[in-house]
Ligand SMILES: *[C@@H]1O[C@H](CO)[C@@H](O)[C@H](O)[C@H]1NC(C)=O
Ligand SMILES: *[C@@H]1O[C@H](CO)[C@@H](O)[C@H](O)[C@H]1NC(C)=O
Ligand SMILES: *[C@@H]1O[C@H](CO)[C@@H](O)[C@H](O)[C@H]1NC(C)=O
Ligand SMILES: *[C@@H]1O[C@H](CO)[C@@H](O)[C@H](O)[C@H]1NC(C)=O
Ligand SMILES: *[C@@H]1O[C@H](CO)[C@@H](O)[C@H](O)[C@H]1NC(C)=O
Ligand SMILES: *[C@@H]1O[C@H](CO)[C@@H](O)[C@H](O)[C@H]1NC(C)=O
Ligand SMILES: *[C@@H]1O[C@H](CO)[C@@H](O)[C@H](O)[C@H]1NC(C)=O
């Protein structure tokens with residue numbers, strides 16, 4: 001049973017789309033989980049391989065999943081340090097799974113020929129085979145085995161791991177996560193698949209798309225739960241068997257996968273999410289596919305993954321994730337939304353900007369900006385300031401703790417002062433990596449120090465000789481501090497927004 005105690009219509013920052021010019025950084029977190037990105041192929045005018053690689057480099061993306069094994073891409077990715085997952089497309093699966101020599105040939109032409117210059121580390125064999133091309137199900141395990149033998153023969157079995165991405169539709173009863181099981185129709189194949197992963201030290205590949213479950217649920221799932229926005233602890237969903245709380249659908253999907261494996265007596269196989277994202281545009285009847293939701297989902301997903309907090313049932317197992325996807329794929333079939341999952345158009349124009357870096361760890365004590373402040377334009381409409389403030393404390397990842405009730409910079413009746421604090425914190429954190437003081441033209445740069453009393457703005461030289469105090473003091477690189485800060489943000493923003501609503 002689902003236990004819902006949900007707060008409907010709860011407020012959460014609306015997202016600004018155009019504010020941040022800050023280009024994206026995809027980083028591997030210290031303790032191991034990373035965020036990568038999918039690059040699809042169903043594009044009528046695809047960018048050249050070298051353009052794609054330039055974009056990846058510019059955004060500091062370190063992990064890429066190719067849906068195929070395009071040779072121009074593999075060549076362009078050589079000597080970039082980027083880790084590459086290649087794919088055996090479903091339409092090549094039959095041949096690879098029916099012939100050992102075809103499989104060996106595939107490894108030679110698409111993997112061995114490019115290593116070591118191109119750092120291929122994973123092969124995704126087929127995509128959602130059991131749920132989308134069930135007639136190919138019987139060749140899935142042979143394909144995995146033939147490819148593995150070929151890797152072994154080429155002495156590449158430690159460098160490259162093989163697996164096959166599954167849809168969450170493979171899990172017949174996903175809730176509660178603790179009692180989830182795979183669809184028993186596929187028991188035999190799943191058992192062999194898991195045995196293969198266990199034997200080869202590979203990961204379970206999961207395509208986890210809360211968007212589809214949210215839409216299919218037709219209101220059963222609150223949007224906040226899908227978008228990692230469950231503010232109120234009372235509105236989280238609890239698993240009655242374990243008493244674990246789920247604040248987001250993504251974690252529930254991953255835990256349902258762990259439990260389904262456990263039900264087949266496999267434990268210790270890591271889950272890797274090979275695709276997760278949100279469409280930014282859809283047809284008339286696809287209201288949830290919009291830029292605000294896409295920006296929120298991807299921003300929160302990245303923050304969640306890089307936070308290294310695992311899932312409720314597996315707090316120590318980090319779930320690396322490939323965002324779906326870099327480019328819109330105009331040739332994909334299906335509803336309008338299917339063509340609009342990209343964070344960029346194929347002409348390299350950005351659809352919406354997201355910041356992949358864990359901002360809480362960015363150093364805000366930049367000497368170059370000492371004595372420079374980014375503050376709210378007091379003539380800007382308050383509604384616009386509020387929108388920008390929500391963005392700064394939400395997707396912008398400014399440290400907004402000091403403007404919470406009871407904190408030094410809190411002013412219940414002064415949105416200009418509160419927004420100034422948040423804008424300035426954001427600016428000082430991100431300026432070095434391209435962040436701007438703009439906020440949809442609601443912010444301006446000044447040299448007048450807005451600090452007052454114990455409310456110290458980043459960049460303050462201190463009227464009495466202090467060099468910044470709390471707000472611009474040394475930022476802890478300690479992961480634990482970062483985690484606490486992210487945690488605070490999630491809960492505090494809600495309070496703040498509720499207060500500001502009444503201004
Ligand atoms: C930016 O400001 C303009 C005019 O003030 C407003 O119409 C627009 O909605 C704002 N953009 C965003 C993304 O908030
Ligand atoms: C390839 O990626 C792996 C995994 O991160 C790393 O250990 C290895 O050093 C990389 N190899 C090259 C040649 O960059
Ligand atoms: C299990 O898979 C079979 C075959 O694809 C499908 O017909 C059936 O509806 C699935 N069962 C559930 C509960 O999803
Ligand atoms: C999985 O592998 C581990 C160690 O590699 C082994 O101890 C365990 O028995 C294996 N599990 C199954 C179900 O084969
Ligand atoms: C898992 O192990 C238990 C206990 O050994 C056994 O009873 C059960 O049949 C096994 N389940 C599967 C799917 O192999
Ligand atoms: C970050 O991790 C901490 C504990 O490790 C957790 O309490 C917090 O909810 C996590 N934050 C996010 C955004 O996942
Ligand atoms: C890029 O493509 C998008 C969507 O087709 C279009 O709106 C935009 O104007 C294009 N930008 C450039 C610079 O061509």
Ligand SMILES: *[C@@H]1O[C@H](CO)[C@@H](O)[C@H](O)[C@H]1NC(C)=O
Pocket residue numbers: 377378379380381441443444
């Ligand atoms: C401040 O906002 C007002 C009203 O939106 C605008 O007219 C003015 O140009 C802005 N000032 C600056 C310096 O951007």
Ligand SMILES: *[C@@H]1O[C@H](CO)[C@@H](O)[C@H](O)[C@H]1NC(C)=O
Pocket residue numbers: 360361399400401402470471475476481482485
């Ligand atoms: C956020 O700001 C507060 C003070 O306002 C400070 O105590 C805390 O350490 C800051 N967090 C980070 C991660 O900088």
Ligand SMILES: *[C@@H]1O[C@H](CO)[C@@H](O)[C@H](O)[C@H]1NC(C)=O
Pocket residue numbers: 451452453454455456462463464465466469
């Ligand atoms: C200046 O000093 C006073 C008391 O000595 C202190 O309360 C205040 O926070 C300081 N202000 C700044 C901006 O450092």
